[in-house]
Amino acid sequence: MSAPVQRGSIARWNQTMIPTTREAPADAESPSHILLSRAGYIRKLGAGIYDYLPLAWRVIKKVSAIVREEMDAAGASELHLPVLLPIELYAGTRRDRDYGDLLFKINDRKAGTYALGPTHEEPITELVKGSVSSYKQLPINLYQIQVKFRDEARPRSGLLRGREFIMKDAYSFHMNVEGPGGLNETYDKMYQAYSNVFRRCGLSFTAVEAESGPIGGSASHEFMVNCESGEDTVLRCPASGYAANVEKCEIGARPAPSKGYFGGDPSGVMEEVHTPGCPGIEDVCTFMKVKPGNMLKSVLFKVVSSAEDLAKYGEEYILAVVRGDHDVNEGKVKAAAGVKAIALADPAEAIKKGFAIGFVSPRAAVGKPGVLLLVDREAAVGFDDAAGKAKFWVTGADKKDHHVKHFNWVRDLGTDPLAAEAHQPETHGTGGLKGGNKYMMVADVRNAVAGDPSPRSAGAKLETSRGIEVGHIFKLGTKYSEAMGLAILDDKQQKRPVIMGCYGIGVSRTMASSVEQNHDADGIIWPAAIAPFGVLITIMKHDAPEQTNLAADLAEQLAAAGVDVLIDDRDERPGVKFKDADLIGIPVRLTLGDKALAAASVEFKLRSSKDKGSLVPIAEVVAACVNAVRGNG
RNA sequence: CGGGCUGUAGCGCAGCUUGGUAGCGCGUUUGACUGGGGGUCAAAAGGUCGUGGGUUCAAAUCCCGCCAGCCCGACCA
Numbered sequence: 001m002s003a004p005v006q007r008g009s010i011a012r013w014n015q016t017m018i019p020t021t022r023e024a025p026a027d028a029e030s031p032s033h034i035l036l037s038r039a040g041y042i043r044k045l046g047a048g049i050y051d052y053l054p055l056a057w058r059v060i061k062k063v064s065a066i067v068r069e070e071m072d073a074a075g076a077s078e079l080h081l082p083v084l085l086p087i088e089l090y091a092g093t094r095r096d097r098d099y100g101d102l103l104f105k106i107n108d109r110k111a112g113t114y115a116l117g118p119t120h121e122e123p124i125t126e127l128v129k130g131s132v133s134s135y136k137q138l139p140i141n142l143y144q145i146q147v148k149f150r151d152e153a154r155p156r157s158g159l160l161r162g163r164e165f166i167m168k169d170a171y172s173f174h175m176n177v178e179g180p181g182g183l184n185e186t187y188d189k190m191y192q193a194y195s196n197v198f199r200r201c202g203l204s205f206t207a208v209e210a211e212s213g214p215i216g217g218s219a220s221h222e223f224m225v226n227c228e229s230g231e232d233t234v235l236r237c238p239a240s241g242y243a244a245n246v247e248k249c250e251i252g253a254r255p256a257p258s259k260g261y262f263g264g265d266p267s268g269v270m271e272e273v274h275t276p277g278c279p280g281i282e283d284v285c286t287f288m289k290v291k292p293g294n295m296l297k298s299v300l301f302k303v304v305s306s307a308e309d310l311a312k313y314g315e316e317y318i319l320a321v322v323r324g325d326h327d328v329n330e331g332k333v334k335a336a337a338g339v340k341a342i343a344l345a346d347p348a349e350a351i352k353k354g355f356a357i358g359f360v361s362p363r364a365a366v367g368k369p370g371v372l373l374l375v376d377r378e379a380a381v382g383f384d385d386a387a388g389k390a391k392f393w394v395t396g397a398d399k400k401d402h403h404v405k406h407f408n409w410v411r412d413l414g415t416d417p418l419a420a421e422a423h424q425p426e427t428h429g430t431g432g433l434k435g436g437n438k439y440m441m442v443a444d445v446r447n448a449v450a451g452d453p454s455p456r457s458a459g460a461k462l463e464t465s466r467g468i469e470v471g472h473i474f475k476l477g478t479k480y481s482e483a484m485g486l487a488i489l490d491d492k493q494q495k496r497p498v499i500m501g502c503y504g505i506g507v508s509r510t511m512a513s514s515v516e517q518n519h520d521a522d523g524i525i526w527p528a529a530i531a532p533f534g535v536l537i538t539i540m541k542h543d544a545p546e547q548t549n550l551a552a553d554l555a556e557q558l559a560a561a562g563v564d565v566l567i568d569d570r571d572e573r574p575g576v577k578f579k580d581a582d583l584i585g586i587p588v589r590l591t592l593g594d595k596a597l598a599a600a601s602v603e604f605k606l607r608s609s610k611d612k613g614s615l616v617p618i619a620e621v622v623a624a625c626v627n628a629v630r631g632n633g
Numbered sequence: 634c635g636g637g638c639u640g641u642a643g644c645g646c647a648g649c650u651u652g653g654u655a656g657c658g659c660g661u662u663u664g665a666c667u668g669g670g671g672g673u674c675a676a677a678a679g680g681u682c683g684u685g686g687g688u689u690c691a692a693a694u695c696c697c698g699c700c701a702g703c704c705c706g707a708c709c710a
Contacts, residue, residue: 022671023645025645027704029704047701118710153707156704469710504710540669575668575671
């Protein structure tokens with residue numbers, strides 16, 4: 001682009017507030033929390049609530065500017081919605097209930113209840129409903145950058161999981177999914193825009209397939225900053241490039257065991273073992289000295305039925321069984337059972353139904369109408385092919401404080417698992433639910449783990465890594481428009497619910513995850529594009545005119561070239577200034593001292609490089625800075 | 634919401650077991666020396682010991698309630 005260079009700004013350390021400290025607050029643990037606190041970017045005001053000091057605010061503004069440029073370029077328009085939202089808005093979509101305690105609620109003087117917006121699907125839908133009346137006005141994509149609130153059960157890791165945070169949220173509206181102006185077109189544009197944003201921010205990231213969570217919808221991707229300290233697990237196939245989060249990740253074809261599902265002789269006589277106070281897999285394994293891979297884990301879900309289904313079929317349950325070293329995946333359970341919604345069964349209710357929670361075995365599902373037994377492939381095994389002998393299973397004894405060992409599916413289940421119905425793992429349907437006739441099914445119902453076969457490339461194995469979610473895009477569909485009555489006449493004069501997409505970027509989280517990804521023992525190392533300043537000029541003698549004058553002169557030239565400059569004009573010892581410089585992480589440091597000045601030079605050092613820096617002639621230093629700051633951005 | 638734990642100066646902590654004068658380091662202020670990787674010396678300011686109650690002649694210390702915060706788990710953008 002050949003647009004005129006926007007002038008950079010000049011700030012002096014003495015005139016701004018950068019309260020660096022030698023020690024971090026005791027509650028800071030993650031690198032971003034420690035370093036942003038120590039370097040004077042943020043201060044804690046309460047649990048999950050932070051002040052953004054001048055340096056931090058500059059970073060936020062730089063990230064925001066990149067977000068705005070990419071959003072605008074992709075055809076979105078910025079607006080600003082209220083934070084304070086009447087609770088009735090959320091009642092319409094039942095998210096006041098679905099969101100639960102995560103929704104911050106406050107009362108006004110008349111005891112009316114309001115929510116502090118956690119996202120803005122409802123108000124934006126309400127706005128469009130009253131403002132857009134023709135299909136000719138669609139598609140439209142509206143966004144804002146604003147503070148959001150979530151009453152987190154446990155705020156942690158500084159800015160990474162706060163109760164108040166800065167987010168960019170966008171919402172698009174369409175008449176169609178496919179074709180020009182359709183949801184997919186905008187979704188793809190947003191995917192590209194998000195990739196541009198995070199690339200321009202200098203972050204290493206991965207876009208992964210994801211479940212859409214409580215916001216609802218049909219398809220979604222998460223943008224994860226690659227970082228070992230991240231909270232989320234990312235799975236990827238090195239051969240095909242497929243990447244997904246654990247909730248979503250599919251598992252490639254897993255071959256059936258050589259003797260067929262459930263087939264194989266018992267490993268021994270089934271024996272009951274007293275396991276007091278050991279409801280968890282870990283406890284039992286420690287107590288009985290068995291590996292989790294030899295446990296059968298049984299998790300009971302209750303089907304959330306519609307009133308109609310409830311009247312017709314009664315209450316229904318699913319008992320999902322996976323190997324002890326695996327985790328049940330709710331989404332896959334839902335899909336395999338062919339039901340829309342499930343929830344972990346209430347313990348008290350489950351016990352009443354005859355499930356000894358904590359000590360449940362697959363047998364507990366047998367003979368109970370309305371209960372589907374869903375067995376994961378690696379749990380539906382009687383013969384251990386890897387070990388070449390009968391599979392040794394430990395599972396619950398279906399009574400409190402007892403487990404059994406040498407469980408064998410064929411001998412001990414209490415019914416024949418080899419029956420034809422159980423043998424059609426590919427058939428997804430209603431199973432034994434909703435009047436179906438299959439009491440048990442073998443299916444993929446667990447989370448993927450490293451080493452699982454790739455779903456996209458035969459022979460390849462999934463790998464895992466960690467990440468921090470900084471962006472999330474959803475195809476919402478008509479969930480909100482239907483719930484709130486946003487319908488528009490199309491070109492055939494048919495009134496149709498508007499199709500929506502929504503797209504979020506955690507702006508404050510992006511700042512923190514950059515620090516997580518880019519730091520060393522001495523402090524932050526900002527990518528130039530989002531650094532609060534491009535260049536730090538460190539004056540060795542704050543009262544030496546030849547140094548202060550040169551600093552002012554260089555700063556002026558750099559600003560004219562579009563570089564933001566911070567001048568460290570404090571009366572501090574050199575050691576303090578150097579330590580602080582490393583801490584706050586400005587990409588380029590120019591040191592103005594007697595030695596260099598005697599050679600008509602200044603010292604030029606990149607924060608990202610370990611060397612001591614080099615002398616650059618004064619006449620060339622501005623170009624060197626511009627080059628370093630641009631080359632990186 | 635379960636389990637563990639912590640509230641003492643701006644920050645990091647000791648003191649509490651065994652009740653009796655409020656301590657240390659960093660930071661801050663003043664002065665001097667110093668001046669290229671958190672320097673030295675001297676002096677100083679700064680705390681209703683989270684909060685309410687109880688026991689006691691006397692509570693930072695013992696007991697009870699509450700509040701706030703942290704960690705692990707559950708949950709989660």
